[in-house]
Amino acid sequence: MSTSPTIAAKKVCILGAGPHGLAAAIHLRRADPDLDVVTVDPSGEWLTGWHEQFARAEIDALRSPIVHHPAPGPYELSDFVAERHLPRSGLPYDPPTAVAFGSFCHELVAAGRLAAPLAGRVEDVRREGRGLRILADGTEIRADHLVVATNPHRRSIPDWVWPLLGSRPGLIAYGSDVDLRATPDLGGRRVVVVGGGLTAAHLACGAASRGADVQLVTRRALETRDFDTDPGWLGPRFLHAFDNDDDPANRLRTALDARGGGTIPPWMRTQLDALADRGHLTRNEGRHIRAADVGPDGSCVLALDDQTTLLADHVWLATGTTPDIGAARCLAGLVADAPAVGGLPVTDENLRLGPHPVHVMGRLAMLTLGPAAGNLWGAQRAAMRITQALTGVDLQHRSVVPVPPPPQRSGPRSGRR
Ligand SMILES: Cc1cc2nc3c(=O)[nH]c(=O)nc-3n(C[C@H](O)[C@H](O)[C@H](O)COP(=O)(O)OP(=O)(O)OC[C@H]3O[C@@H](n4cnc5c(N)ncnc54)[C@H](O)[C@@H]3O)c2cc1C
The missing domain is CATH 3.50.50.60 (FAD/NAD(P)-binding domain)
Structure with missing residues (x-):
């Protein structure tokens, strides 16, 4: 008992x-x-x-x-x-x-x-x-x-991350674990933020405002949208057909398509543009990270699909869940x-x-x-x-x-x- x-x-x-x-x-x-x-x-x-x-x-x-x-x-x-x-x-x-x-x-x-x-x-x-x-x-x-x-x-963790796990503490972090309050100064540090959504953008802004040299890597071109889901999904405009679709597998596909990947509102794009203009941020849009490794100096070496390489002291994954x-x-x-x-x-x-x-x-x-x-x-x-x-x-x-x-x-x- x-x-x-x-x-x-x-x-x-x-x-x-x-x-x-x-x-x-x-x-x-x-x-x-x-x-x-x-x-x-x-x-x-x-x-x-x-x-x-x-x-x-x-x-x-x-x-x-x-x-x-x-x-x-x-x-x-x-x-x-x-x-x-x-x-x-x-x-x-x-x-x-x-x-x-x-x-x-x-x-x-x-x-x-x-x-x-x-x-x-x-x-x-x-x-x-x-x-x-x-x-x-x-x-x-x-x-x-x-x-x-x-x-x-479940957190969406790209495969290329695995070789980095267990390396230097702070080298790789999941976006929601990054606490900007605990990192008051990133002066001279190289921060790579991965993801094209609003969380990625906030983290990129936070790192740049702390003096970091920020690289934003997004799989697609950055997409601007006022809200993360089209307002048509909040009423009958889109929900009527969704509601009448009796196949749950179809509804799943429709819902996932409607959400798409991460997006940012226009005001955030303006902020990112301003940071880029001032040289604090570089956008790597439509780029896939092919592989990652830890370099001899303990920094992260990221190989992109356009044959370029990014070096990072911190990699922050805002890759969604x-x-x-x-x-x-x-x-x-x-x-x-x-x-x-x-x-x-x-x-x-x-x-x-x-x-x-x-x-x-x-x-x-x-x-x-x-x-x-x-x-x-x-x-x-x-x-x-x-x-x-x-x-x-x-x-x-x-x-x-x-x-x-x-x-x-x-x-x-x-x-x-
Ligand atoms: C950064 C960010 C900003 C967002 N901004 C917006 C926005 O502006 N507008 C909007 O509409 N949406 C927004 N969202 C999306 C969404 O509204 C949030 O993710 C929201 O937190 C989801 O609320 P929830 O209650 O479902 O889950 P959560 O906020 O994750 O809360 C779940 C709770 O359940 C608890 N829990 C988990 N497991 C157990 C267990 N076994 N037993 C008991 N308790 C448990 C957790 O501790 C947690 O407190 C945002 C999401 C994020 C990540």
């Missing part, structure tokens, strides 16, 4: 206290203030990872518009910013500053009287009767429903019963995972919500659907509708958005 502490009869358990987990918690709270909800996250706090990502790469403003955030009402964040007279980003389309977004989320937690997440990493989830038994660092939680908002993924439900090891006992394509679960329209009382959010919801599922827009959409499925409350239309019956196993995804 288990001697681990047990938290009795929690009705809904949310895994992960990032923006998606917060969206689930606040939507559920608004729909049913009496609902018993527990959130679990290793940090024991809300949005730790999010704030850390922004601070490390010195990102001052979000990329997405101000109507996208974890709360149900589209204008809640813009009203908050206006009421508090918070500074605006000044960028095209007025995305919120990271500080305003953080304050707003803090206020959501306080006003919603959301409990601090339980500090723990969920290691195992099992069916127990009609409910679930969740194990987090030795604490047992029993829940009727589980919402997975852990953003499980791939969502994969298989990376959520705690769900291993459940995913066998849930269809998946390319690492993404094929859910019903309520984002339910197979026959289990488990719902997914974030990029795991991409086959149902489309390519923007992992963004804040997706957090709002997923939270609305899951809330309606669990409580019967349609927050989008502020009305109460009957709780739909559990989906049949034979129909993993049907119906319209």
Whole structure:
């Protein structure tokens, strides 16, 4: 018999206290203030990872518009910013500053009287009767429903990296591990940033502002786009056809094509151009790194496909991540019963995972919500659907509708958005 502490009869358990987990918690709270909800996250706090990502790469403003955030009402964040007279980003389309977004989320937690997440990493989830038994660092939680908002993924690491692993510390780093705050001076250092997305661009700017000689290497020509996903994917313009495509493999291809590789907004291109003009940054666009090695002086030697060579003291990989439900090891006992394509679960329209009382959010919801599922827009959409499925409350239309019956196993995804 288990001697681990047990938290009795929690009705809904949310895994992960990032923006998606917060969206689930606040939507559920608004729909049913009496609902018993527990959130679990290793940090024991809300949005730790999010704030850390922004601070490390010195990102001052979000990329997405101000109507996208974890709360149900589209204008809640813009009203908050206006009421508090918070500074605006000044960028095209007025995305919120990271500080305003953080304050707003803090206020959501306080006003919603959301409990601090339980500090723990969920290691195992099992069916127990009609409910679930969740194990987090030795604490047992029993829940009727589980919402997975852990953003499980695999880092995309190019093959040429392997010979560099285990070499000098700091020679090669994954982009999200680079902490610009911890590297105040890069004067005279050669930094190669690999990747064509906004994280790569922020890291390149951060390195250049610290005096580094920066080389940016991108597989394609740098692509400029206001948002990372075309806004047509946030409404019926593109979603209508996506929704009506019953083949999950097609939907996967469509969603991945729509996201494409990394892109940067025009204002960031202007910044990179300015750095290039001043000689702080060189762009190697449409270039593939063929091989990498450590030179006799401990620097990195990168061979490009145009026969040129780059020497680097630091190589930072902003090469992205791939969502994969298989990376959520705690769900291993459940995913066998849930269809998946390319690492993404094929859910019903309520984002339910197979026959289990488990719902997914974030990029795991991409086959149902489309390519923007992992963004804040997706957090709002997923939270609305899951809330309606669990409580019967349609927050989008502020009305109460009957709780739909559990989906049949034979129909993993049907119906319209
Ligand atoms: C630098 C950057 C900037 C971005 N900017 C924007 C933007 O401006 N607009 C936008 O719409 N999107 C943006 N995104 C995309 C997306 O919104 C973010 O990636 C966001 O953090 C995803 O939220 P999430 O809650 O799904 O995952 P995460 O923020 O990754 O949170 C997941 C949480 O789950 C926890 N967790 C993991 N495993 C377990 C476990 N086993 N048990 C318990 N907890 C666990 C983690 O510790 C973490 O706290 C950005 C992404 C990045 C990387």
